[in-house]
Amino acid sequence: MSKIPKSAPSTRGLETNSRSAISLQLPTIGLGSVTNVTRTIIWGGRKWNFSGMSSDPSGNGKIGYSINGSLKRFESVYGGSAQYNDPTVAERTMIANVMSGISEFLPIEFEYKADFNDSIIDVNLANSLFWSYQGFSPNVVGIGLPPGEYSDWTYDPVNPVKTSIYSDGCLYMNTNYAHAGHTNPGSWYYSVLLHEIGHAMGLAHPFDNGGVSTIMPGTSGRPAYPGKYRQNDFIYTVMTYRLDESVYGSGGITSYGYNENYGTIDVAALQWLYGRADSSGNKTFELNPVSTRTWKALYDSSGNNTIDASGSSVAVIIDTRRANLSAKSTKAGGYVSTRRSNLKAGFLLSNPTYIKNIVGSNYNDLINSGWYTNTIDTGAGNNTVNAFPNTTVTCGSGSNTVNVHGFNVDISSATFANVHKRKRAYKAIIVNRINKTVSLRRRRTGAVVGTFRNISSIKFKRRRKTTMARLYRIMRRRRRTVMNVKRFV
């Protein structure tokens, strides 16, 4: 961690300002049913009531957001000077990009509103006057006010009026930290904007108990600690201060290296509050960590989706196991698909997300398929594949290793239960030494139930490795191509 805090401990010090929240728009649903890791970042269960879009004065089904709305409105009250910078075109685009990124996983669309009173979320580009007038340290990068906190709505169900800059839904970005490239998705400043809008949507820090959120184990009072289960990192939640998977650290003056959208734990928490976006249709997510250089949680809970690294210029790790969200797991936030070494960037899979197909790069990849992946095409290179059941693996021209986790790779799911219970049903292998193909056959019917092409070795989980050379030796000795492989499985 740099000495520069990523953002203020949200609104701490203002908590004695106990104006009563207007509850009309803020159903309090509590955290009673939440037992997984998202409990550490859900502020208190309060959310904006977007159902029916009743909060949208224009009635067009979109939620309003404004820029500099509260600082303009209360300019004469708080200091009397312009405490904001007018947004550049790029800054407007940056804010719109964050909003459209939210719409990728929540059933909510946002729309810019010139009138502050038509907005729910208000993004203020606050300059040094604001931070000094308001008594903040100049090192604070941003603050954000969750729904129902410090609300100064004047109660009027038809036309609520905000009466203070400390209204909920308002957030402030310190323009002293804006730098060249700061508007790029995945820049450090951009990831801080994600963090503050996260507060404004109802999220808390994982390492403290804002609202009624719980504290991530092992992080109490120490935001830079990874936590007992190493869940406290920005690739899982932008609500952390910890930036372990970026090579740049806090305050990085770069246009990349950080989150271009919310993390896996954030997605789960916000979906618990607001529901899930429609994700019908088939999508291909291109993994090229050299050209993209940002982190992102994928969300797509339906369709025939693909992670494709064929355009990558470096070897990659592809892992299609999704975040398990367990409160006590180092994989609560999921698994990374990224470059195999050096500069890191890439994907994690939020839960539920389905990736059915994997296409590797032409370099030496490591591919771990999840339970929902059905096809793996390694591409060229010397690849290592960990294949789960119901997967067809096609290897390229290199020397490839396939580890089979389960006994029915490349068979229909209809027979999986049977295989799982009766492993002896699959005890035959055919070796074709010409094209290096190994096939599993069903003992009783002779049906091919698994095929691995162009592999150099195959290993069944918890069994000893069987090399192609060993298979060839046995094959020659027996002078036949079908053999009992009981010894291997």
Ligand SMILES: [Zn+2]
């Ligand atoms: Zn914060």
